Amino acid sequence: MSHVLVGGGLVVALSGGVGGAKLALGLSRVLPAEELLVVANTGDDFEHLGLTICPDIDTLSYVLAGLDNPATGWGRRDETWSFMETIATLGGADWFRLGDRDLALHVERTRRLGAGQSLSQITADICHRLGIGPRVLPMSDDRVRTRVRGEGGWIDFQDYFVRQQCRPAVHELAFTGAADARPQPDVMAALASGNVRAVVICPSNPFISIEPILAVPGLRAAIEGCGAPVVAVSPIVDGRAVKGPTAKMMQELGLPVSSAAVAKRYGGLLDGYVVDAADSESIGAELLIAPTLMTTLEDRETLARAVLGFADRLG
Amino acid sequence: MSHVLVGGGLVVALSGGVGGAKLALGLSRVLPAEELLVVANTGDDFEHLGLTICPDIDTLSYVLAGLDNPATGWGRRDETWSFMETIATLGGADWFRLGDRDLALHVERTRRLGAGQSLSQITADICHRLGIGPRVLPMSDDRVRTRVRGEGGWIDFQDYFVRQQCRPAVHELAFTGAADARPQPDVMAALASGNVRAVVICPSNPFISIEPILAVPGLRAAIEGCGAPVVAVSPIVDGRAVKGPTAKMMQELGLPVSSAAVAKRYGGLLDGYVVDAADSESIGAELLIAPTLMTTLEDRETLARAVLGFADRLG
Numbered sequence: 001m002s003h004v005l006v007g008g009g010l011v012v013a014l015s016g017g018v019g020g021a022k023l024a025l026g027l028s029r030v031l032p033a034e035e036l037l038v039v040a041n042t043g044d045d046f047e048h049l050g051l052t053i054c055p056d057i058d059t060l061s062y063v064l065a066g067l068d069n070p071a072t073g074w075g076r077r078d079e080t081w082s083f084m085e086t087i088a089t090l091g092g093a094d095w096f097r098l099g100d101r102d103l104a105l106h107v108e109r110t111r112r113l114g115a116g117q118s119l120s121q122i123t124a125d126i127c128h129r130l131g132i133g134p135r136v137l138p139m140s141d142d143r144v145r146t147r148v149r150g151e152g153g154w155i156d157f158q159d160y161f162v163r164q165q166c167r168p169a170v171h172e173l174a175f176t177g178a179a180d181a182r183p184q185p186d187v188m189a190a191l192a193s194g195n196v197r198a199v200v201i202c203p204s205n206p207f208i209s210i211e212p213i214l215a216v217p218g219l220r221a222a223i224e225g226c227g228a229p230v231v232a233v234s235p236i237v238d239g240r241a242v243k244g245p246t247a248k249m250m251q252e253l254g255l256p257v258s259s260a261a262v263a264k265r266y267g268g269l270l271d272g273y274v275v276d277a278a279d280s281e282s283i284g285a286e287l288l289i290a291p292t293l294m295t296t297l298e299d300r301e302t303l304a305r306a307v308l309g310f311a312d313r314l315g
Numbered sequence: 316m317s318h319v320l321v322g323g324g325l326v327v328a329l330s331g332g333v334g335g336a337k338l339a340l341g342l343s344r345v346l347p348a349e350e351l352l353v354v355a356n357t358g359d360d361f362e363h364l365g366l367t368i369c370p371d372i373d374t375l376s377y378v379l380a381g382l383d384n385p386a387t388g389w390g391r392r393d394e395t396w397s398f399m400e401t402i403a404t405l406g407g408a409d410w411f412r413l414g415d416r417d418l419a420l421h422v423e424r425t426r427r428l429g430a431g432q433s434l435s436q437i438t439a440d441i442c443h444r445l446g447i448g449p450r451v452l453p454m455s456d457d458r459v460r461t462r463v464r465g466e467g468g469w470i471d472f473q474d475y476f477v478r479q480q481c482r483p484a485v486h487e488l489a490f491t492g493a494a495d496a497r498p499q500p501d502v503m504a505a506l507a508s509g510n511v512r513a514v515v516i517c518p519s520n521p522f523i524s525i526e527p528i529l530a531v532p533g534l535r536a537a538i539e540g541c542g543a544p545v546v547a548v549s550p551i552v553d554g555r556a557v558k559g560p561t562a563k564m565m566q567e568l569g570l571p572v573s574s575a576a577v578a579k580r581y582g583g584l585l586d587g588y589v590v591d592a593a594d595s596e597s598i599g600a601e602l603l604i605a606p607t608l609m610t611t612l613e614d615r616e617t618l619a620r621a622v623l624g625f626a627d628r629l630g
Contacts, residue, residue: 049422049423049426050365050422050425050426050429051422079397080395080397082394082395082397082414082415082416082419083398083415083416083418083419083422084419085416086415086416086418086419086420087419087422087423089419089444089445090419090420090423090441090444090445091440091441091444092419092422092423092426099397100397100398100401100418101397101398101400101401103398103401103415103418104397104398104399104401104404104405104407105401105405107364107365107366107398107402107407107422108364108402108405108406108407110365111364111365111407114365125406126405126406129404129405129406130405
């Protein structure tokens, strides 16, 4: 680990799951722990088998703790599957794959939520126990649930995403509960501190990872008003999504599959935008052309440094 | 399997965990499935990690399905422990050992209870899925919880039994909720059918396995009025409990550690009592002397046949 960047101040990163977690890991390796706060999307959280499951918080936690499974992109490494094998024989739902180790996190979180702890408290404690330095906080402690309108009507996000493997064409998205959700107070305090160096929008799916965060009342305004440059990294490389249904969703929503179209979704929020050389297009923000495909750990660190250096020049 | 006993009619067995399940297995192997109904104690059920755990139902289910772990006497064979290893690292409680496969049952049951299904429905369905022929039913669908008064005051049963490994001296027991619990309706209907061949009280701990069943209002009277002989098998062999805290508890409660003392607890309920040769004492019921220590599968079947033959002679 090398802290090549000086200047201090807090970097606030908005992240979904796999793609966002890659850059969050890069940021965590080039910044002192106390200078990074990762705000996780909770729109894809859901209740399953009586458990509250937070896929993006979990992916971030496992990636930042070095416990992630590089083969799948979700869940834990060195996992076993006895629970899943057995629940199928009992008539329980087995379409959402829960490993035995992963399950411990969901059971313990659900127990603590039932005991009245907030998702923020639980996440902070579990991250601490997993040895994660930077803060990871949910966008809100209130329940926000992404829903998707396909041909057959509205369905829950994980039904679309996992059970139906993103097969339905998406016509519309909704973030149920978002209008009444309170933004996570420590996130708001950090944004209001006057000590923010940059807000980084990670290369996550804009529709299902970043927009639920921005839909929490007050959060977008707090980002705009924090006095620091807002820099997004495009999730599109060479006209394709690196992972997941981003490109498919853009087509279904009638958008061109391009980095520029993603930037346009964020509207006036962006001061800077980081795109791959293959995707260089004029948008309404400063552009940094950098390799955004993160394959190796070094890629993650290099992009994190590039993003921070770019933000510092804009700031 | 050999059905040496004819005559038909329903055998209703009252059972706790390990010891009772041994005889229940024997009965299941010498009776047609439709002629056996096992009534399980739920006094040692408890809520743990947000899950509802029913140790006696589970032991009975695993034993009758041939899935039990003969090395431990509880839980499942071919078990893995990834969940338990992980929950400890997350600060969760790890004093009650839950294997990954075992956990699937608790998660699925808790989910179904939350969805409004009764414990009876859930137990019947899970037993069906595990390929168990005889009916296994809880004594009640209402919550009854055994509590134990030791030197330090009242504690929950599993705290005493597992967490403190039966170390506290027991001065008193209570079955919280029993007074308001409704007996399981199918059990009551069976007892009122006029078609009961025998009621068998399995060699379980009288204080914590059988008395909670008898404490459910109406159940004891229904047994007494069912018109069939009531036969108990002593859990004491040669002045010692085969397993668990029965003998220790009897001493602490000021009772002699003897088969006769157990029979006395059941009062006028018994028509017949099955004891080992080493424990032959006069009690207020007909006595059958038989080998009650069940080590092999053949022992279980042999004792089951002896108990049924004895009951038939009394009937």
